[in-house]
Each structure stands twice: as C-alpha cells, then as structure tokens.
Amino acid sequence: MSELLKNIIRFILFIFVQVFILFKMPPLHRFISPYLYYLYILWLPFSMSRAGLMSVAFFFGLTLDYFMHTPGLHAAACVLIAYLRPFIVNMLISQEGADKNYISPSITSMGWAPYGTYVFILTLFHHGYLVFLEWLSFGSFLYFIGKVIATTGISLLLILLTELLFFRKEKFRTNTV
Amino acid sequence: MRNVFLFIRKYSNFLFFLVLQVLALSFLFRYNNYHQAIFMNAAEEITGSLDQRYSTVEYYFKLKKINEQLTAENLRLHQTFRENYEVAGEGGKLVADTVMMDSLRRIQKYFWMGARVVGSTVSTQTNFITLHRGSDQGVHPNMGVVSPEGIVGTVVNVSENFSSVMTLLHRQYKVVVKLKNGGDRGTVEWEGNPTFVTLRDIPKSAKVQTGDSVVTSPTSSLFPGGIMVGTVLEITDDKSSNFYTLKLKPSTNFFNIEFVYVIANTQYYDQKRLEDSTHKKFQ
Numbered sequence: 001m002s003e004l005l006k007n008i009i010r011f012i013l014f015i016f017v018q019v020f021i022l023f024k025m026p027p028l029h030r031f032i033s034p035y036l037y038y039l040y041i042l043w044l045p046f047s048m049s050r051a052g053l054m055s056v057a058f059f060f061g062l063t064l065d066y067f068m069h070t071p072g073l074h075a076a077a078c079v080l081i082a083y084l085r086p087f088i089v090n091m092l093i094s095q096e097g098a099d100k101n102y103i104s105p106s107i108t109s110m111g112w113a114p115y116g117t118y119v120f121i122l123t124l125f126h127h128g129y130l131v132f133l134e135w136l137s138f139g140s141f142l143y144f145i146g147k148v149i150a151t152t153g154i155s156l157l158l159i160l161l162t163e164l165l166f167f168r169k170e171k172f173r174t175n176t177v
Numbered sequence: 178m179r180n181v182f183l184f185i186r187k188y189s190n191f192l193f194f195l196v197l198q199v200l201a202l203s204f205l206f207r208y209n210n211y212h213q214a215i216f217m218n219a220a221e222e223i224t225g226s227l228d229q230r231y232s233t234v235e236y237y238f239k240l241k242k243i244n245e246q247l248t249a250e251n252l253r254l255h256q257t258f259r260e261n262y263e264v265a266g267e268g269g270k271l272v273a274d275t276v277m278m279d280s281l282r283r284i285q286k287y288f289w290m291g292a293r294v295v296g297s298t299v300s301t302q303t304n305f306i307t308l309h310r311g312s313d314q315g316v317h318p319n320m321g322v323v324s325p326e327g328i329v330g331t332v333v334n335v336s337e338n339f340s341s342v343m344t345l346l347h348r349q350y351k352v353v354v355k356l357k358n359g360g361d362r363g364t365v366e367w368e369g370n371p372t373f374v375t376l377r378d379i380p381k382s383a384k385v386q387t388g389d390s391v392v393t394s395p396t397s398s399l400f401p402g403g404i405m406v407g408t409v410l411e412i413t414d415d416k417s418s419n420f421y422t423l424k425l426k427p428s429t430n431f432f433n434i435e436f437v438y439v440i441a442n443t444q445y446y447d448q449k450r451l452e453d454s455t456h457k458k459f460q
Contacts, residue, residue, distance in 0.1 A: 020231050022300075023298050023299075023300050023301065024298075024299075024300075025300060026299060026300070026371075026432055027299065027300040027371050030302075030369040030370045030371070033300055033301055033302075034300070050190045050193075051189070051190060051193050054190075054193060054194060054197055055197075058197050058200075058201065061201070062201075062204075065204075066220035066221075066223075066224050067224050067227075067228075068298060068301065068303075068305075069303070069305045069334075069341055070205070070301075070303055071204040071205060072200075072201040072202060072203070072204030072205030072206075073201075073205050075197075075201040075204070076198055076201035076202055076205065079194065079197045079198055079201060080198070083190070083191075083194040133202075133205065134302060137348065137349070138302070138348040138349070138369075139302075139348075139369070143369070
C-alpha cells in the first residue's frame with residue numbers, strides 16, 4: 001500500500017475513533033478528556049516538508065473541529081505540534097540518517113527512549129496549547145495545570161496501547177534511495 | 178527589496194506557521210462571539226449526516242431506556258387531565274371567568290416540535306448536540322430544547338436539515354430558572370463537572386432545602402414556565418454574600434437523550450426587540 005493511501009485511511013480512522021469512540025465515553029473527571037487523534041501528525045512521514053506538515057495538520061485539526069463545533073481550536077494546536085515536530089526529530093535522532101532509512105517516526109526507527117520523549121514533548125505542547133486556549137474563555141489556573149497533567153497522562157496511556165496493538169513494522173531502506 | 182525576499186524565503190516556514198495560527202485563532206474567537214463560523218453551515222450538513230448514520234446503530238441499544246422515559250412522561254401528562262379532578266363541594270359550580278380572556282383571539286405562545294438527536298458530545302467542556310431538524314423544518318437559533326425529563330439547551334446554529342444545540346453542559350450556557358417552591362429566580366450555569374450544575378443568585382430570604390425542584394422561569398423567554406431543570410443537591414451558604422450558591426443535579430441525563438422537543442416562542446423577537454430598545458433608551 002502506498003504511503004499516501006495509508007495516510008488518507010489513517011486520517012479518516014483517527015477522526016472517527018476520536019469523534020465516535022473517545023468523545024462518546026462518559027467523562028471520568030472534568031480534568032480528563034481522552035485525546036488520541038493527534039498521533040496522526042506524529043506518524044506522518046519524515047520526508048514531508050514543514051509547510052506540507054503544517055497544512056495537513058491544519059486540515060486535520062479543522063476536520064475534528066467541525067465535528068466538535070469548536071472551529072480553530074484543535075487546528076491551532078495541531079499546527080503548533082506540526083511546526084515543532086522537525087526540531088524535536090532532529091534533536092532525538094540517534095543514528096546517523098535514521099530519517100532517511102525509515103519512512104516515519106516509530107519505535108523501530110527511533111528506538112524506545114527517543115520515540116517516547118518525542119511523543120511526550122509533543123503531547124505536552126499539544127495539550128498545553130489546547131487547554132490554554134480554553135482557559136482564555138473560562139477556567140482557572142488550577143484547571144489549566146490539572147487538565148494538562150491529567151489529559152497528558154491519559155493520552156500517553158492511549159498512545160502506548162495503540163503502539164502495542166498496531167505495531168508498525170518499519171522496513172529498513174538503504175541509503176541509495 | 179532583495180533583502181525582504183531573502184528574509185521571507187529564510188523564514189517562510191515560520192511565517193506560514195504564523196499565518197495558519199492566525200487563521201485558526203480567528204475562526205475560534207469569531208465563533209465564540211457570534212456562534213457563526215466560516216463554512217459552519219456547510220460542514221454541519223456533512224458532519225450531521227455522518228452523526229446520523231452513527232446514531233441509527235446506537236439508537237437500537239437505547240430503545241428500552243427511551244420507552245421508559247416516554248412512559249414516565251405519558252404518566253405525568255395523564256395526571257394533569259381535567260377529568261382526574263373533581264370539585265369537592267356538591268353545591269359548587271364551575272364558572273369560567275372570561276373577563277380576562279378574549280375568547281375570539283387566543284394566542285398560542287409556544288409551539289413544540291419533536292426532533293431526533295443524531296449527534297452529541299458529553300466529555301468536553303463545550304458540549305453540543307445535533308438534531309435532525311433544521312431551517313427547512315422551521316428551526317431557528319434561540320429556540321429552547323427540552324427532553325422528556327427536563328431542559329437540554331438552546332439552538333445556536335442551523336443548516337437546512339440539521340441544527341446544533343448548546344447544552345446545559347457548556348461553559349458559556351446560562352439560563353434563568355426559579356425555585357418551584359417559592360418562585361425565587363436565579364441563573365443556572367455549568368462549571369465543568371458533568372454530574373452537577375450551579376445555580377447562583379438565589380437570595381438568602383428564600384427557603385431552600387436539599388431535594389427541592391428547580392424549574393424554568395417564563396422570564397427566560399426561551400422556555401415556558403415549569404419545566405424541570407434539576408433538584409438541589411447541596412446548599413453553599415457563603416457568609417460574605419447575600420445569595421446562596423446551590424449545586425443542582427440536572428434532571429436530564431445527557432448521556433442517553435434520543436428524542437427532544439424544540440420549543441418555538443412566537444413572541445421571542447417581539448419581546449427581545451422591546452427589551453433591547455428599553456435598554457438602549459435608558460443607557
């Protein structure tokens with residue numbers, strides 16, 4: 001299956017899982033909202049340009065926003081993590097040229113610890129910005145801190161489960177590409 | 178000039194990032210102000226029809242609950258039939274007092290329409306539900322929405338066949354209500370915890386007990402009076418203020434609403450216009 005087709009299917013699946021499964025669940029606590037959808041942006045290929053990443057992230061976030069009746073909220077957070085993604089990937093790539101030898105960030109291509117750090121940092125930025133935007137219209141500082149921490153914890157748990165259930169086998173490509 | 182182009186080329190990614198951020202944030206803040214966003218109506222049709230497909234599956238599993246709700250509502254309505262009530266005294270005679278009423282011209286102020294819920298969110302801080310009725314079926318913004326159990330929210334946006342309802346579980350939602358016992362008015366809002374809503378501005382002179390019913394007040398002009406809002410869970414007596422802050426348990430279960438009524442107040446804009454012009458006059 002080509003990378004493009006794979007990503008289009010992922011786009012639809014992530015939106016549907018977020019809207020029709022995760023947001024349908026009765027909330028556990030007001031600090032906790034289960035976010036998983038932005039994993040799509042973390043899984044986009046290394047080879048995409050930064051402008052490409054940001055435009056895809058913008059449309060992806062806006063699609064979710066239209067389901068949630070919050071136009072712009074998730075789009076803004078998605079664009080932020082798409083912008084920061086290349087910086088963090090460059091910092092964390094351990095082997096020389098892993099971003100040339102593998103297609104997209106994953107446990108196999110980056111290793112457990114760097115991939116975990118990559119997911120953790122971007123999750124924190126995503127939730128921090130999202131809750132900050134919410135905080136502008138309501139809530140208190142306690143709400144901001146509590147929600148960022150609790151939601152980050154739940155999201156990391158969900159991402160771990162997703163990575164274990166749908167283990168992505170990344171093929172090693174030679175440098176001749 | 179050359180330097181300007183070089184600058185743009187060098188920071189093109191950052192500039193593109195800023196452009197997208199500004200675009201997203203302008204969508205967001207415009208929506209909060211006017212409940213109107215770019216492409217929102219078109220998007221509503223698409224997301225609404227997807228929501229509807231999903232709800233046909235979900236609907237089947239809720240049939241039992243819906244039946245119970247409707248039976249309870251029927252029972253309540255049966256109780257109010259005039260045939261159930263009898264005048265106590267034999268010599269009494271029921272006389273309709275027609276002085277206050279022009280029998281030739283009665284006005285129905287509220288019209289009720291049934292509607293099916295096709296989409297809902299409950300787990301966020303800004304919860305909306307989507308109804309399968311829109312402007313083609315006569316739904317407009319600023320109509321009240323109630324379920325068989327109690328109030329749900331207000332219509333804020335419509336497309337041809339779907340409408341969005343801002344629910345009681347939305348951070349910006351406010352509605353005027355009153356205590357059933359005593360009639361003191363206050364405002365209900367939500368603070369983010371899905372198990373209760375907060376009622377403010379009830380004067381301390383009011384007699385309140387836990388378990389008391391809170392119903393809609395006709396002054397809200399969205400709902401007819403007397404529709405259940407919730408029951409008092411907890412009374413907070415703040416010494417520094419003259420008002421109680423009450424925790425209410427909402428009577429509507431937002432997790433399983435399937436059918437609602439949309440209430441059109443035929444005199445809403447009439448009243449609103451008068452109130453606005455009065456306000457302007459004495460500003």
